[in-house]
Amino acid sequence: MKSFRKELWFNVPSRRAFVNITPQVDQCLRESGITEGLVLVNAMHITASVFINDDESGLHQDYEGWLEKLAPHEPISLYRHNRTGEDNGDAHLKRQIMGREVVVAITNGKLDFGPWEQIFYGEFDGGRRKRVLVKIIGE
Ligand code: ZN
Numbered sequence: 139m140k141s142f143r144k145e146l147w148f149n150v151p152s153r154r155a156f157v158n159i160t161p162q163v164d165q166c167l168r169e170s171g172i173t174e175g176l177v178l179v180n181a182m183h184i185t186a187s188v189f190i191n192d193d194e195s196g197l198h199q200d201y202e203g204w205l206e207k208l209a210p211h212e213p214i215s216l217y218r219h220n221r222t223g224e225d226n227g228d229a230h231l232k233r234q235i236m237g238r239e240v241v242v243a244i245t246n247g248k249l250d251f252g253p254w255e256q257i258f259y260g261e262f263d264g265g266r267r268k269r270v271l272v273k274i275i276g277e
Pocket of ligand 1: 219224226227
C-alpha cells in the first residue's frame with residue numbers, strides 16, 4: 139500500500155469564504171501516483187471546514203445567510219466562548235455544522251465523484267494562514 143501526505147495552505151483575506159479546492163486535491167492525487175484507494179481531506183483548524191457540494195454561487199450565498207442565522211458573528215457577547223477575549227465563537231459553531239473532513243474514493247486514478255460534487259474549504263475566521271491536510275492511501 140502506498141501513502142501520500144500534503145498540507146495545503148490558505149490565507150483568506152475575508153472573515154468568511156468558500157474556496158473550491160478540488161483542483162489542488164486533484165493535483166495531490168496526480169503527485170501521489172495512487173490510482174485505487176481513498177483520499178481524506180480535512181481542515182486542520184477548529185474554525186474552518188472541508189465539505190462537498192455544488193460549485194454554485196447562489197448556494198454559497200444561501201450557506202452564508204443560513205449560517206449567519208444559526209450563529210451570527212455579532213454581537214460578539216452572544217457567545218460564552220468569547221469571554222476568553224476571542225471573537226470567533228460563531229466560527230466554532232459554523233465549523234461544527236459544515237463538518238471537518240471528507241473522504242472520496244479514487245477509481246482509475248480519478249476522484250470518484252457523484253454528479254456536480256466538488257470539494258470546498260469553508261473559512262469562518264479568516265485573515266490568517268490556515269491548513270488543510272490531504273492524506274491518500276491505496277495503490
Ligand atoms: Zn475560538
